[in-house]
Amino acid sequence: xxxxxxxxxxxRHNLGDLLFAHVAAAxxxxxxxxxxxxxxxxxxxxxxGHEVQALHALRDDPRLRGARLLHAGGEILGCRAHDAAVMLxxxxxxxxxxxxxxxxxxxxxxxxxxMLGTDDELPYVVGRDTFRWLASVAFAGVGxxxxxxxxxxxxxxALERLVSADALxxxxxxxxxxxxxxxxxxxxxxxxxxxxxxLFGDAVRARVNAPPLAGLRxxxxxxxxxxxxxxxxxxxxxxxxxxxQLAAIPDDTGLGIVLFRAGAAPWHDDAALLARLAARLPxxxxxxxxxxxxxxxxxxxxxxxxxxxxxxHGAVVARAFGVPTLGIEPPHPAQGRKLAxxxxxxxxxxxxxxxxxGDIGASLHEALAADPAPRRARAHDRxxxxxxxxxxxLARD
Numbered sequence: 001x002x003x004x005x006x007x008x009x010x011x012r013h014n015l016g017d018l019l020f021a022h023v024a025a026a027x028x029x030x031x032x033x034x035x036x037x038x039x040x041x042x043x044x045x046x047x048x049g050h051e052v053q054a055l056h057a058l059r060d061d062p063r064l065r066g067a068r069l070l071h072a073g074g075e076i077l078g079c080r081a082h083d084a085a086v087m088l089x090x091x092x093x094x095x096x097x098x099x100x101x102x103x104x105x106x107x108x109x110x111x112x113x114x115m116l117g118t119d120d121e122l123p124y125v126v127g128r129d130t131f132r133w134l135a136s137v138a139f140a141g142v143g144x145x146x147x148x149x150x151x152x153x154x155x156x157x158a159l160e161r162l163v164s165a166d167a168l169x170x171x172x173x174x175x176x177x178x179x180x181x182x183x184x185x186x187x188x189x190x191x192x193x194x195x196x197x198x199l200f201g202d203a204v205r206a207r208v209n210a211p212p213l214a215g216l217r218x219x220x221x222x223x224x225x226x227x228x229x230x231x232x233x234x235x236x237x238x239x240x241x242x243x244x245q246l247a248a249i250p251d252d253t254g255l256g257i258v259l260f261r262a263g264a265a266p267w268h269d270d271a272a273l274l275a276r277l278a279a280r281l282p283x284x285x286x287x288x289x290x291x292x293x294x295x296x297x298x299x300x301x302x303x304x305x306x307x308x309x310x311x312x313h314g315a316v317v318a319r320a321f322g323v324p325t326l327g328i329e330p331p332h333p334a335q336g337r338k339l340a341x342x343x344x345x346x347x348x349x350x351x352x353x354x355x356x357x358g359d360i361g362a363s364l365h366e367a368l369a370a371d372p373a374p375r376r377a378r379a380h381d382r383x384x385x386x387x388x389x390x391x392x393x394l395a396r397d
Contacts, residue, residue: 003033003067004394009074009124011038011052012087014263016193016313018049018294020072023192024140025050026199027390035064039116039123040088048294056117059131068136069126070393073192075338076124077144077158077175082108084123085115087265094266121154127161138167138393141189141386145174145337148181159184167393174341189389190346190382193313196298197320198383204321207299212291216300219287220256223305225249225364226289226318228262229277230310231270232330238357239273242328243280245360250285252361253368255305257281260289260297262311269311306368308360312339319350320383322376324367326360327353346382350375 006024009017021036028034037055044050058064089097101108109119116123120130128134139162147155162168162184169189170176179186196204207213216224227246233239246257259278261269271288278286289300298317301307307318307325318325327343329336336353343353351367354360 002029002031003035003064004028005035005037005055005058005064005067005069006072007037007055007069007124007126008072009038009076009079009084009087010036010044010049010072011040011042012265013044013047013292014265014268014313015294015297015311015317016191016262017074018044018047019193019196019298019313019317020074021050022294023195023199023390024070024072024394027387027394035067039084039118047292048296054117055126065133066135067133068138069131069134071124071126071137071139071142073141073171074124075143075145077122077142078146078150079122079124080150080154081112081116081119081121081123083267085112087267088115089266091264091266120157122150122158125158125161127164129161129164136166137161137164139165139169140390140393141169141171141191143171143175143338143342144178145172145341147175147178155182162186169389169393172338172341172345174337174345187389188345190386191313191316191342192386192390193316194320194379194382194386195390196317197302197379198387200295200298201302201321204295204298204302207295208303212289212296213299213303216256216258216287216289220258222254222256224256224258225253226258226260226301226304226307226309226314228260228269228309228311228314229273229328230330231267231273232332233310234270234273235331238331239277240280241357242360243277245357246277247281248361249364250282252365257286258289258300258304259286260300261292262297262309262314264292306364308364310336310339312342315339315343315347319347319375320379322372322379324351324364324370324372324375326351326363326367328357328360329353329355347378349378
């Protein structure tokens with residue numbers, strides 16, 4: 001039986017990464033043996049993900065001779081080993097682990113190897129030099145907007161793997177230009193998560209009458225604004241600016257405010273930050289969305305009247321369902337590069353990425369007032385392009 005290893009960062013909680021695995025599974029032939037692999041073995045089914053195996057533990061598995069490997073998406077061309085390892089930690093262990101590594105830097109290489117199963121500096125970029133028994137290697141809509149900042153030796157090793165891949169596509173024009181400058185041809189395709197409505201829309205919409213969505217409908221019969229902020233917004237001054245803008249929205253629009261996390265892995269979103277934001281808003285108009293189930297999150301966004309988020313995939317999912325969406329750039333612009341790069345490539349005609357928090361209210365009113373038909377047509381076009389590109393990548397000779 002033909003086998004495919006679907007590889008990505010769906011060994012930790014992040015909305016986009018969890019969706020990548022589902023998108024690949026939905027498009028692979030039904031007679032295909034599929035293995036979902038990350039850098040760590042994790043059971044993500046409790047949050048709507050998959051049972052994930054550790055890729056490097058499969059090195060000597062004879063069942064996988066002749067398998068193909070699909071990099072399922074994500075910002076993998078800029079994800080270095082230290083960051084990848086930290087994001088696999090239990091959030092409660094991060095501070096102590098980083099403090100220990102700071103005190104004992106000589107222990108860092110062994111710690112990373114233990115966490116990741118590899119010494120590679122870009123551990124989510126895998127080629128045949130790692131597993132020579134692979135039949136093919138493909139990259140589906142990957143990103144790397146910070147690729148040009150990597151050390152030359154790290155870039156060179158990654159470029160060798162990209163050049164030798166059987167198929168390579170990237171998701172934004174910034175990554176594409178950087179690879180082109182290095183002599184690598186990488187066609188563009190929309191992020192695989194653009195397919196969430198096309199592949200799973202009916203199931204997502206059906207969740208509106210079940211908890212936790214049913215409770216939100218009762219609390220906010222006029223609808224809600226879904227809001228997500230990453231940990232970069234944690235300082236008091238930034239949070240105060242955002243809260244000042246959000247506080248006027250319920251009275252101005254009739255919408256409630258639902259605060260959600262698009263990723264619970266370290267360095268993504270923080271429940272305590274959202275609680276601090278909620279404390280600055282009128283209590284009757286705000287709810288914290290506790291569920292981390294990937295399908296609950298998709299349903300929250302699909303049924304929102306509008307979305308404000310710093311998460312790339314929060315924005316992608318909301319826009320896939322035609323929801324007016326504002327991206328919001330973190331206080332440190334370099335940390336928002338992937339959102340800005342992707343939006344400028346595929347969402348330039350939709351609502352902008354905001355850098356000035358004082359613009360939230362006016363920009364939201366403008367987005368809500370816009371004709372929804374062109375927005376939905378653009379979403380369908382992105383999904384069609386993503387579908388065509390993925391089917392081409394997954395086709396067997």
